[in-house]
Amino acid sequence: xGSVLVKNLHKQFSGVTALEDVNLEIRxxxxxxxxxxxxxxxxxxxxxxxxxxxxxxxxxxxxxxxxSKVPANQRNCGMVFQSYALFPxxxxxxxxxxxxxxxxxxxxGIGSKLGVLAHMLNRRxxxxxxxxxxxxxxxxxxxxxxxLADRLxxxxxxxxxxxxxxxxxxxxxxxxxxxxxxLSNLDKKLRNSMRVTIRQIQQKIGITTIFVTHDQEEAMxxxxxxxxxxxxxxxxxxxxxxxxxxxxxxxxxxxxxSSNIYKGFxxxxxxxxxxxIQLSDQQLLYSAFDTTKSEVEIIIRPESIQLYEAGKEPEExxxxxxxxxxxxxxxxxxxYDVQVGNLAFxxxxxxxxxxxxxxxxxxxxxxxxxxxxxxx
Amino acid sequence: MSTDVRTQTExxxxxxxxxxxxxxSRNKKVSFSGLTMMKWLVYAFFLVFLxxxxxxxxxxxxxGEPINIFGSFTNxxxxxxxxxxxxxxxxxxxxxxxxxxxxxxxxxVNSLKxxxxxxxxxxxxxxxxxxxxxxxxxxFKALFAAIxxxxxxxxxxxxxxxxxxxxxxxGWVNHIYRAFGGEGVLFDVQSMLGIVLVQVxxxxxxxxxxxxxxxxxxxxxxxxxxxxxxxxxxxxxxxVTLPLAMPGxxxxxxxxxxxxxxxFGTPIILAPKDLSLIVVEAYRELSGFFNWAGSAVLTIVMLxxxxxxxxxxxxxxxxxxxxxxxGKPTKQKLNDSKAVTTxxxxxxxxxxLVPLLAVGSIFLSSIATTWGMHALPDGYxxxxxxxxxxxxxxxxxxxxxxxxxxxxxSVVIAIFVSYFVVRRNSGALDFISSIPLIVPGIAxxxxxxxxxxxxxxxxxxTATILIIAYTIRRMPYMIRSTMSSMMAIRKxxxxxxxxxxxxxxxxAITVIGPLLLPGIAAGGILVFVTVIKEASISIxxxxxxxxxxxxxxxxxxxxxxxxxASAMAILIIFIVVVLxxxxxxxxxDQLY
Numbered sequence: 001x002g003s004v005l006v007k008n009l010h011k012q013f014s015g016v017t018a019l020e021d022v023n024l025e026i027r028x029x030x031x032x033x034x035x036x037x038x039x040x041x042x043x044x045x046x047x048x049x050x051x052x053x054x055x056x057x058x059x060x061x062x063x064x065x066x067x068s069k070v071p072a073n074q075r076n077c078g079m080v081f082q083s084y085a086l087f088p089x090x091x092x093x094x095x096x097x098x099x100x101x102x103x104x105x106x107x108x109g110i111g112s113k114l115g116v117l118a119h120m121l122n123r124r125x126x127x128x129x130x131x132x133x134x135x136x137x138x139x140x141x142x143x144x145x146x147x148l149a150d151r152l153x154x155x156x157x158x159x160x161x162x163x164x165x166x167x168x169x170x171x172x173x174x175x176x177x178x179x180x181x182x183l184s185n186l187d188k189k190l191r192n193s194m195r196v197t198i199r200q201i202q203q204k205i206g207i208t209t210i211f212v213t214h215d216q217e218e219a220m221x222x223x224x225x226x227x228x229x230x231x232x233x234x235x236x237x238x239x240x241x242x243x244x245x246x247x248x249x250x251x252x253x254x255x256x257x258s259s260n261i262y263k264g265f266x267x268x269x270x271x272x273x274x275x276x277i278q279l280s281d282q283q284l285l286y287s288a289f290d291t292t293k294s295e296v297e298i299i300i301r302p303e304s305i306q307l308y309e310a311g312k313e314p315e316e317x318x319x320x321x322x323x324x325x326x327x328x329x330x331x332x333x334x335x336y337d338v339q340v341g342n343l344a345f346x347x348x349x350x351x352x353x354x355x356x357x358x359x360x361x362x363x364x365x366x367x368x369x370x371x372x373x374x375x376x
Numbered sequence: 377m378s379t380d381v382r383t384q385t386e387x388x389x390x391x392x393x394x395x396x397x398x399x400x401s402r403n404k405k406v407s408f409s410g411l412t413m414m415k416w417l418v419y420a421f422f423l424v425f426l427x428x429x430x431x432x433x434x435x436x437x438x439x440g441e442p443i444n445i446f447g448s449f450t451n452x453x454x455x456x457x458x459x460x461x462x463x464x465x466x467x468x469x470x471x472x473x474x475x476x477x478x479x480x481x482x483x484x485v486n487s488l489k490x491x492x493x494x495x496x497x498x499x500x501x502x503x504x505x506x507x508x509x510x511x512x513x514x515x516f517k518a519l520f521a522a523i524x525x526x527x528x529x530x531x532x533x534x535x536x537x538x539x540x541x542x543x544x545x546x547g548w549v550n551h552i553y554r555a556f557g558g559e560g561v562l563f564d565v566q567s568m569l570g571i572v573l574v575q576v577x578x579x580x581x582x583x584x585x586x587x588x589x590x591x592x593x594x595x596x597x598x599x600x601x602x603x604x605x606x607x608x609x610x611x612x613x614x615x616v617t618l619p620l621a622m623p624g625x626x627x628x629x630x631x632x633x634x635x636x637x638x639x640f641g642t643p644i645i646l647a648p649k650d651l652s653l654i655v656v657e658a659y660r661e662l663s664g665f666f667n668w669a670g671s672a673v674l675t676i677v678m679l680x681x682x683x684x685x686x687x688x689x690x691x692x693x694x695x696x697x698x699x700x701x702x703g704k705p706t707k708q709k710l711n712d713s714k715a716v717t718t719x720x721x722x723x724x725x726x727x728x729l730v731p732l733l734a735v736g737s738i739f740l741s742s743i744a745t746t747w748g749m750h751a752l753p754d755g756y757x758x759x760x761x762x763x764x765x766x767x768x769x770x771x772x773x774x775x776x777x778x779x780x781x782x783x784x785x786s787v788v789i790a791i792f793v794s795y796f797v798v799r800r801n802s803g804a805l806d807f808i809s810s811i812p813l814i815v816p817g818i819a820x821x822x823x824x825x826x827x828x829x830x831x832x833x834x835x836x837x838t839a840t841i842l843i844i845a846y847t848i849r850r851m852p853y854m855i856r857s858t859m860s861s862m863m864a865i866r867k868x869x870x871x872x873x874x875x876x877x878x879x880x881x882x883x884a885i886t887v888i889g890p891l892l893l894p895g896i897a898a899g900g901i902l903v904f905v906t907v908i909k910e911a912s913i914s915i916x917x918x919x920x921x922x923x924x925x926x927x928x929x930x931x932x933x934x935x936x937x938x939x940x941a942s943a944m945a946i947l948i949i950f951i952v953v954v955l956x957x958x959x960x961x962x963x964x965d966q967l968y
Contacts, residue, residue, distance in 0.1 A: 052871055073874045085872035089890050098886075099876035106877070120886045172876060 002063030002175035002208060003028045004049060009058035011044055011232075018044045020232045022058070026225075029206045031199070033223035035213055035255070041232040042212045043180060049210065050178050051075045062175050078169030082181040084161045086153035092164050093149040094120075097128060097136045099172035104132070139171045143201075159190045166201065177202070177209045183218060195222055216256045220244065228252050244301075249376055253299045260300045260345055266291060274370045281341030283320055287373035297376045302348040304372035307336060310363035320345075320366040327357045338364060414792050415802070421789065422808045424833075425844050429823035430679070430815070436826060437672035438465040443826075450832045469673045480670070483652040484677060487637060490568065490653065494575045495633040499625060501576065502583050505727060508720035509584070510591035511617075512711040515721055523728040526735055527578040529952040531909040531926060532641030534945040535578045537933060538734035539646070540565050541741055541942075546748035548737070555751070570646045571653075575636050577730045582635055583628035590624020591617070623692055630689035634682055638816035640912035645933065654678055655818050659916065662822055672826065675819045683814040735949065742942035760943035768944060771928040778839060778924055779907035782846040786854045786903045787896055789847065794859040799867070813852045817912030820845060825917065837919040845913045850906045854899040861895025894962045901959040905952050 004026040011019035019041045026032045034042035047053040049060055051072030060068045067075050086095050098120075105116040119126035128136070140146045143163040153161055162182060169177060182198070183191045199222050202209050213219050219226045220240040227237040228251075236248045247253035250261055264285070268276035273286040277298060287298060313319055322340040330348075334357055338345040345366060358364065428445055435443045439461040447454035508514040509521075527535070542549045543565040550561045563569055602612040643653045658674035661667040711717070742760055744753030764772075793809050796802040812820070824845055828835035835841040865888060873883035907924070914927045923931070925948055932941035 050871075050875060052874075071874075071879075072871070073877050073879055075875075076877075077875060079872065079875040081868045081872060083866060083868055085866065085868040087869065087872070087887055087891075098873070098878075102877040102882065105882065117882075117885060121890060168872075168876065178875075 003030075003061075004032075004176055004208060004210065005059075005061040006045070006049070007059040007061075009045065009048060009060065010056045011041075011048060011053060012056045018232050019048070019055075022229075022232075022234055024227060024234070024237070026208060026210065028208055031202050031209045031211065031222060031224045033211045033213060033219035033226045034229060035216060035219040035226050036229035037214055037255070040229040042214075042227075042229050044232075045229070046178050046180060046210060046212050049176070050077045050079055076172070076175045078172055078174030078177045080162075080165045080169050080177070080179040080182045082184060084153075084165040084182075084185075086161055086164055086168070088153055091123070091150050091152055092145065092156070093136050093140065094123060095153065095164055096139055096168045096171055097132060098168065100132045100135060101128075103172075104129075135171060139167045142170075143167045158186050159194060162186065162194060163197075166198070170201075170205065170207070175208070177207050179209065179211045181213055182211075183213070184215075191218075198222065220256065228255060246374060247299065247376070250297060250299070253374075253376070258302055258346060260302065260305075262298055262300075262343060264296055264298055266294050266296060275375065277373070277375075279341075279343060281343055283341060283343065284318065285320075285368060285373055286318065286370040287375050288370040289373070289375045291375045299374050299376065300345075300368055300372060302335065302346040303333070303350075304368065305345065305347045306367040307338070307347045307349055308365045308367070309358060310365055313365040313367070316367060318367075320368075322364050322366055324358055324360050324362045324364055326360055329357060336364075338366065340366065415796055415805075418789060418792050418796070418805065419808075422811075422848075425824070426808070426811060426848055429820075429827040430811075432827045433672045433675050433819075433823040435462070435465075436668050437469060437676045438467060440464075440469060440669040442668045442829070444830055445827065446833050447830065469669060479652055480654075480657065480674060480677075483654045483657040483674070484681075486568070486652060487654040488681070490571060490575075491633045491637040493572050494579065494636040495629045497572065497576045498580045498583050498632045499587075499629045501727065502580050502587055502628075503625070504720055505724045506584055506587035506591055508717070508724060509588045512717050512720060514717045514724070516725070520724050520728055523732055524581045524584060525956075526728075527581050527731045529909075529949055529956060530578060530731070530735070531911050531948065532574065532578060532639055533645050533911045533926070533930060533933075534641075534738065534948065535731070535734055536571075536574050536642045536645035537929075537941065537945065538738050539570060539574050541737040541747075542733065543570070548747075548751040551751035566646055566648045568651055571642050574642045574646065575639060577727075577734075578642075579632055579635055579639075580727070583632050586624055586628040586631070587621070590621040590628075627689050627692040630685055630692065634685045634689065634814075637685070638678075638682055638818075640816070640818045640915075644911070644915070644930075655816065655912075658818055658822060659912075662825065663916065668826060671822050675822045678816050678819050679814065682816055682819075686814045738942045738945050738949075741939060742946045744939060747939075760939045761947075763940055764943050764947065768925075768928050768940070771923055771925045771944070772947070774922050775908055775924040775926075778842055778846065778922065779904045781839070781843040782850070782907050783900045783903045785843060785847045786850060787858075787900050789851065790854040790858045790899060791892075791896065793851075793855050794862045797855075798859055798862045809855050810852045812848050815849075817849060817910065818916060820849060821913050821916035836917070839922045842913070842917050842922060842924075845917055846907045846910060847903070849910070849913060850903045853906075854903055857899030857902070858892070858896050861892050864895075865891050898959040898962040901955050901962070905955050905959075908948055908951055908955075 004024065006022055006024040006026075009019055009022040010017075022041070022045055024032075024045075034045055036042045044053060048055050048068075049062075051067065051070065055068055058068065059066055062075060062077070087098070090098070101116055101120050105113050105120075108116060115126050119128070137146060137149070140149055143166060145160060145163055145167070148156060148160065153164065156164065162185075165182070179198075183194055186194060195218060211219070211223060220243070223240060225237060225239055226243055228235045228243065230251050236243060236252050238246075243252065243256050247256065247259075253259045253261065262279050264277040264279045266275060267278045267284070269290070271286070274288040275286065275291060277285050277287055277296065279285065285298070308314070308319075310321075320340045322338040322345065324336050325339050325344075326337040328335040328337075329351070332351060333348045334351050336347045336349065336358065338347055347366065432443055432445050435445075441461050443458055443461060444454050445458075448458040449455070505520075509517060530538075541547055543562060544550070545561055547561075547565070550558075553562050554560075602616045607615070638655070640655045640659070643656045644659065647653055647656050654674055654677065658671045658678065661670040661674065740753055741747055743756050743758060745755035745757050747753040793805055797806045797809075815823075824841055825836050827833075828841055835844075869891070870883055870888060873887045874880070878886065909926065911926050911930065914924050915930055918924060918927050925944055929941045929944045929948070932938070932944065
């Protein structure tokens with residue numbers, strides 16, 4: 001098992017910069033997600049760690065070993081590919097046994113090397129040693145696929161293929177498990193259950209895992225920490241909760257959920273309620289966060305805004321006056337589009353049974369706690 | 377990691393970590409330059425044996441004299457004379473060809489007439505069969521499909537010979553014809569009509585399957601819409617089904633045109649002295665009169681026509697592919713009207729009967745003591761087979777050696793070309809390796825003879841040039857076969873093996889190799905088949921020491937040893953059928 005340290009990683013593809021000064025410190029046993037839109041460099045980062053890309057400059061450590069010049073087959077990184085990349089001509093058991101056979105090949109003398117190769121080319125030539133066979137069986141039982149050991153990958157469902165790929169990567173007891181968008185080929189329902197399965201397996205073994213995804217929900221629900229990338233650079237590395245409540249940039253805020261983002265001027269610093277900000281249409285808001293800038297962007301998550309029908313609001317100062325322009329029923333919540341002066345607010349209100357939807361045109365008051373107004 | 381472990385690795389670190397590092401980078405460098413060298417070798421192969429010969433023949437056609445391109449680079453004297461010839465270049469030869477209405481011009485016109493006629497006839501003839509296969513519940517579909525492979529396995533010069541066995545003056549069809557009171561012969565098989573008929577009946581499968589596909593594409597819902605709007609079924613066919621299938625039909629018509637235009641086997645057997653066709657004319661100019669200039673001009677004209685129609689066909693297919701993307705493969709309602717299916721069934725049977733009878737005729741002739749006086753042979757014997765295995769065994773062995781040589785060369789080149797095209801995006805190599813598609817066999821042969829006739833690279837009359845010619849001719853098909861199996865292997869499969877600890881070499885042996893093998897084997901077998909079947913290259917290039925089976929058949933026919941020719945032809949057909957079955961089985965098993 002090992003930690004992963006990425007230092008000043010740069011990567012250029014024929015003059016185009018794919019990665020720019022990426023620094024990561026992934027702790028042992030951590031489930032770490034690389035999140036970002038396509039082309040942000042998350043896959044390139046993972047492929048550099050796996051050894052399929054050579055960094056233009058920078059260092060990569062797995063455990064204490066500097067690996068940036070070590071060939072991919074000697075890095076001991078288990079990898080689950082987006083397409084699973086199962087060997088179509090080998091049975092499930094042979095797929096899982098592949099790394100064990102390779103190990104036997106590497107360690108054996110010339111005679112046993114040839115024997116192992118012959119067996120890998122045709123299962124009827126030679127036999128798997130008892131311990132290898134047992135290990136494969138255990139590993140398949142672990143992912144609940146013991147009964148499919150002799151099938152070819154083409155005869156399995158997507159979810160089953162996924163679990164074979166996982167078993168194949170884990171059986172070599174890798175220092176790190178790398179997963180490249182492993183759930184993107186599954187349908188939604190299966191994806192949700194595989195999320196839980198993968199997380200449980202990871203916890204059980206305690207293996208350091210790096211998970212590449214473009215799906216923020218996936219990253220947030222599975223990972224201990226998430227690194228958000230944009231344009232080849234790291235934007236923010238944080239826990240899922242911090243990422244959501246304290247995004248450092250408009251990009252992160254947007255990427256990890258919907259939000260209201262406004263420009264404003266700092267009117268007053270360090271009042272007892274925090275920083276007073278004036279929005280474009282004279283509305284005033286307090287934010288609990290400090291800033292040194294005079295012109296700022298603020299973000300407010302839709303569910304952190306309290307919405308009251310005009311006249312039913314609590315006694316409080318600093319409420320915003322607005323009018324509902326649209327109400328959308330979304331199941332567990334209701335999304336209200338509220339016009340406040342020239343600003344449009346999105347407000348989510350938990351739906352409680354029997355509650356009627358407020359119709360467009362209703363006058364409302366919005367209350368926003370200063371802790372929920374994040375200054376970028 | 378604990379401190380203990382760290383010190384351990386640190387102690388072991390520098391010594392242990394460095395060697396693999398430097399070794400791997402060295403390995404990488406070696407494999408890189410090795411691959412690059414391979415790439416240049418492949419380029420050099422195509423340059424020397426394809427581009428330069430074609431260029432050379434172009435120069436010959438405008439200078440009117442043989443040119444020694446390679447010699448010009450090694451010998452100053454040859455260089456000077458080449459320069460002198462080049463200074464005299466003119467398009468005179470082309471001008472006279474088109475102005476005078478002379479024999480070359482006549483040959484071109486005749487060839488164009490032939491190909492156009494064959495293309496039109498095939499399309500009309502195949503239309504009902506294609507419709508029957510695609511859109512009706514016609515009985516015996518599988519049987520007809522199986523018989524339709526016969527024309528494809530028969531070299532055309534053997535088919536032509538079969539036609540003379542049937543429709544010649546002493547042919548059995550004419551015996552029957554006369555028995556029913558006919559006079560003389562049904563038609564003169566040694567004529568334009570004979571050539572047209574052979575090509576029609578032996579090229580139609582090339583058009584059949586694309587046309588079946590075209591009929592399957594056209595959207596059923598549109599047809600139902602037409603019927604829903606009150607159209608009768610024949611009106612629907614004429615106004616909806618047929619127009620929708622049109623691009624497919626046109627494309628296969630153009631394909632037939634090119635195949636017919638480039639075909640050498642049929643005209644060389646059936647063209648009478650007074651009928652000049654461009655392929656035959658080019659062959660005679662060279663092998664009969666050693667008229668380099670004339671054959672060069674004809675070769676270039678041939679190339680231009682073939683290239684033009686090939687390009688046209690690609691153009692039409694391109695549009696069609698665009699159409700299929702939007703069209704969902706819908707389940708189509710098949711026409712099951714008894715009258716329609718029975719009529720189509722009888723019609724299809726009559727068409728596929730002709731090639732079937734042709735093979736039968738050759739087979740009968742191969743076991744006949746004598747045949748010609750009556751509709752059936754006078755007696756039966758196996759002595760012709762005994763003869764070919766004794767006296768012509770050399771030809772059989774030659775064919776095998778040449779075929780294996782071409783197979784090995786093709787496999788090696790095709791693997792590298794596919795690798796460079798698929799994994800390294802080498803568009804240039806893709807283009808160069810597909811040039812042979814448009815070069816008729818006879819044109820390639822003439823170009824190669826002209827270029828390698830004298831020192832420094834004198835290959836004319838050797839087995840080497842034969843093997844190279846066969847290889848180049850089959851190369852585009854071979855590459856397509858390996859390329860498709862290479863494309864089916866995604867890059868991450870290889871990476872998966874490597875991430876599991878396998879080195880590049882072990883990954884290649886245990887994963888890439890087994891996945892690639894069926895495609896390569898199938899392609900290789902088809903190369904083998906081509907060599908066995910090939911007529912134009914063999915007749916033009918093979919020296920008597922290296923005469924393959926196809927040339928033996930040809931020479932036997934010229935010498936009038938018809939029964940031996942038949943026996944050898946049956947052997948060729950047998951080998952081709954067995955090998956093609958093998959290749960098909962290999963590609964089928966490949967679907968995991």
